[in-house]
Amino acid sequence: MKNWPLWEVFIRSKNGLEHRHCGSLHASDATMALENARDVYTRRNEGVSIWVVPSAQITASDPDDSSELFEPAKDKAYRHPTFYELPEELKHM
Amino acid sequence: MSEQEIKNLEAIFDLRIANDEKIEPKDWMPEKYRQTHIRQISQHAHSEIVGMLPEGNWITRAPSLRRKVALLAKVQDEAGHGLYLYSACETLGVSREDLYEQLHSGAAKYSSIFNYPTITWADMGAIGWLVDGAAIINQVPLTATSYGPYARAMVRVCKEESFHQRQGFEIMMTLANGTPEQKEMAQDALNRWWWPSLMMLGPTDAASVHTEQSMKWKLKRKTNDELRQQFVDQTVPQAELIGLTIPDPNLKWNEETKRYDFGELDWEEFWQVVKGHGPCNKKRISDRVNAWENGKWVRDAAMAYAEKQEAKKLEQAI
Amino acid sequence: MNNNLVQYIYGIADNALILGQRLGELCGHGPSLETDIAMTNMSLDLLGQTRSYYQYAAQLLGENATEDTIAFLRREREYKNVLLVEQPNTDFAYSIARQFLFDIFHLSLLEGLKNSEDETLAAIAEKGIKEVSYHTRFSSDWIRRLGDGTTESHDRIQAAIDDLWVYTDELFHQTDADKVMVTENIGVDTTKLKEAYYKKVSAVLEESTLNTPVMEYFQKGGKQGIHSEHMGYLLADMQYMQRAYPNMNW
Numbered sequence: 001m002k003n004w005p006l007w008e009v010f011i012r013s014k015n016g017l018e019h020r021h022c023g024s025l026h027a028s029d030a031t032m033a034l035e036n037a038r039d040v041y042t043r044r045n046e047g048v049s050i051w052v053v054p055s056a057q058i059t060a061s062d063p064d065d066s067s068e069l070f071e072p073a074k075d076k077a078y079r080h081p082t083f084y085e086l087p088e089e090l091k092h093m
Numbered sequence: 094m095s096e097q098e099i100k101n102l103e104a105i106f107d108l109r110i111a112n113d114e115k116i117e118p119k120d121w122m123p124e125k126y127r128q129t130h131i132r133q134i135s136q137h138a139h140s141e142i143v144g145m146l147p148e149g150n151w152i153t154r155a156p157s158l159r160r161k162v163a164l165l166a167k168v169q170d171e172a173g174h175g176l177y178l179y180s181a182c183e184t185l186g187v188s189r190e191d192l193y194e195q196l197h198s199g200a201a202k203y204s205s206i207f208n209y210p211t212i213t214w215a216d217m218g219a220i221g222w223l224v225d226g227a228a229i230i231n232q233v234p235l236t237a238t239s240y241g242p243y244a245r246a247m248v249r250v251c252k253e254e255s256f257h258q259r260q261g262f263e264i265m266m267t268l269a270n271g272t273p274e275q276k277e278m279a280q281d282a283l284n285r286w287w288w289p290s291l292m293m294l295g296p297t298d299a300a301s302v303h304t305e306q307s308m309k310w311k312l313k314r315k316t317n318d319e320l321r322q323q324f325v326d327q328t329v330p331q332a333e334l335i336g337l338t339i340p341d342p343n344l345k346w347n348e349e350t351k352r353y354d355f356g357e358l359d360w361e362e363f364w365q366v367v368k369g370h371g372p373c374n375k376k377r378i379s380d381r382v383n384a385w386e387n388g389k390w391v392r393d394a395a396m397a398y399a400e401k402q403e404a405k406k407l408e409q410a411i
Numbered sequence: 412m413n414n415n416l417v418q419y420i421y422g423i424a425d426n427a428l429i430l431g432q433r434l435g436e437l438c439g440h441g442p443s444l445e446t447d448i449a450m451t452n453m454s455l456d457l458l459g460q461t462r463s464y465y466q467y468a469a470q471l472l473g474e475n476a477t478e479d480t481i482a483f484l485r486r487e488r489e490y491k492n493v494l495l496v497e498q499p500n501t502d503f504a505y506s507i508a509r510q511f512l513f514d515i516f517h518l519s520l521l522e523g524l525k526n527s528e529d530e531t532l533a534a535i536a537e538k539g540i541k542e543v544s545y546h547t548r549f550s551s552d553w554i555r556r557l558g559d560g561t562t563e564s565h566d567r568i569q570a571a572i573d574d575l576w577v578y579t580d581e582l583f584h585q586t587d588a589d590k591v592m593v594t595e596n597i598g599v600d601t602t603k604l605k606e607a608y609y610k611k612v613s614a615v616l617e618e619s620t621l622n623t624p625v626m627e628y629f630q631k632g633g634k635q636g637i638h639s640e641h642m643g644y645l646l647a648d649m650q651y652m653q654r655a656y657p658n659m660n661w
Binding site for chain 1: 443444548
């Protein structure tokens with residue numbers, strides 16, 4: 001028989017915040033993955049909501065492609081507010 | 094890939110680590126880096142789950158309800174820590190089941206200290222105070238280690254572990270302040286766990302094979318001997334505070350170095366236990382093997398159920 | 412002191428203590444790390460409930476009573492837990508079947524106790540309901556997995572249910588103290604929980620492709636302090652420290 005597959009666990013620590021990846025675990029199905037996530041990752045009151053995703057379902061970018069994926073964004077300074085030169089007297093902008 | 098290409102990649106890799114960049118699972122890494130990390134992280138994970146056994150031995154006999162829940166929660170944390178660490182190890186392309194197999198066959202090592210028996214309640218105190226104390230000294234620097242998943246697991250472990258040592262010390266303190274019998278029980282536990290705790294910090298620098306490489310990869314920040322000295326220096330005053338005596342006639346404060354000098358460790362015993370001849374090596378492994386083998390039908394059942402449910406869902410969709 | 416109330420509290424709290432103790436035995440030996448952690452959580456919930464009940468009982472008893480004198484210093488005959496919870500962890504199927512058969516009862520008991528005119532008991536029940544709702548979900552899910560899993564798991568869980576069924580009727584028995592507490596609107600009339608209990612249990616068993624046992628004779632005695640032979644060993648373990656080193660603080 002196959003081993004229990006791996007799941008990734010995401011926890012929202014409180015309403016208003018996003019779910020954040022907090023770790024992984026093994027479970028035979030989604031119901032058990034949720035229960036296990038509750039038992040393993042929220043023992044100290046760490047969460048108000050849980051997502052579980054089969055690890056195999058995650059598509060990840062390849063580190064070898066990092067330069068073409070992410071480098072081009074580095075020199076687009078005009079996307080950031082500090083790029084624009086405005087008079088110092090100007091407030092609240 | 095040519096040898097030269099690999100050399101170049103390795104040079105870039107070393108530079109990244111030297112610059113305190115983290116390595117993530119899909120990044121290129123030297124095969125030796127991967128293997129060393131699998132070995133160290135899995136050893137660490139094994140230590141957590143084997144470490145559950147000596148303390149688990151006292152859950153049913155804890156002397157008060159408060160102690161019982163605290164001990165249960167602590168042993169449970171160790172299962173959690175094992176789980177985080179196995180997960181970190183799995184990012185390197187090895188399954189938890191493979192790692193278990195290595196543990197069960199004796200191919201993988203775990204911390205030797207757990208091969209000593211827990212024979213009195215005071216051992217729960219001594220383990221928390223000394224063994225967890227030594228573990229923390231080892232672990233805190235690992236929160237900044239180079240391999241991202243390991244570092245993240247260690248952040249979580251260290252955060253949760255902070256109560257373990259306090260729990261142990263509180264148990265010891267209560268005993269030391271208790272009746273003569275209780276104090277004797279505490280002293281006896283300290284006598285038995287002191288030397289194994291010092292050994293827990295690893296062989297002497299001269300006998301340690303992995304140190305240099307591990308330093309480079311930030312698997313280690315200090316040498317074993319430095320860690321051991323740190324442990325002695327911080328623990329001796331704690332023992333004095335509760336009126337217990339460190340079982341080392343050669344222990345004395347060195348005014349010059351501002352550190353404690355201490356006696357020679359029994360390395361013959363250390364290697365004997367590492368090689369599988371400690372008092373509980375067989376029992377620990379057989380307990381783990383039994384849990385795993387007796388659980389097989391349970392895990393299989395859950396998997397079969399999941400597959401049936403999945404098939405039902407598909408059928409309904411058609 | 413209201414002795415009926417104290418006895419009534421024992422009748423509820425001892426179940427939590429003894430089942431918590433049994434679950435504690437499993438820590439470190441579960442079929443997977445995740446399951447191990449989950450079972451320990453249930454043990455911690457139950458022991459937490461135990462402490463709340465005993466602290467209340469200690470207050471009622473006065474003198475030098477504490478949660479620990481109640482937990483550790485009674486004689487076997489003075490423990491009022493049902494026979495079901497003291498049954499051993501024969502295998503994972505027995506542990507889950509025991510849990511499931513108890514959880515369904517436990518939840519309905521606490522839902523009744525929430526309305527008790529005794530405010531302390533009502534508050535403990537209110538908190539406990541959240542924990543026990545999760546236990547019920549956990550054990551029911553495992554009944555389904557084992558029942559409708561493999562042939563082996565089906566047979567094992569059916570055997571466990573069949574064996575433990577004999578202890579279910581006792582859940583609804585009332586001691587004299589229980590009856591007094593019911594008339595004072597403090598206690599829950601467990602006889603009224605019985606029908607719904609068997610309905611709920613059967614529904615889960617049916618979903619899980621398991622048979623609901625049909626039985627004419629049941630075991631009883633725990634509530635009168637007449638336990639199975641397992642109980643003495645459980646207590647010997649649990650009380651070891653208190654008996655070997657009496658009158659000390661830990």
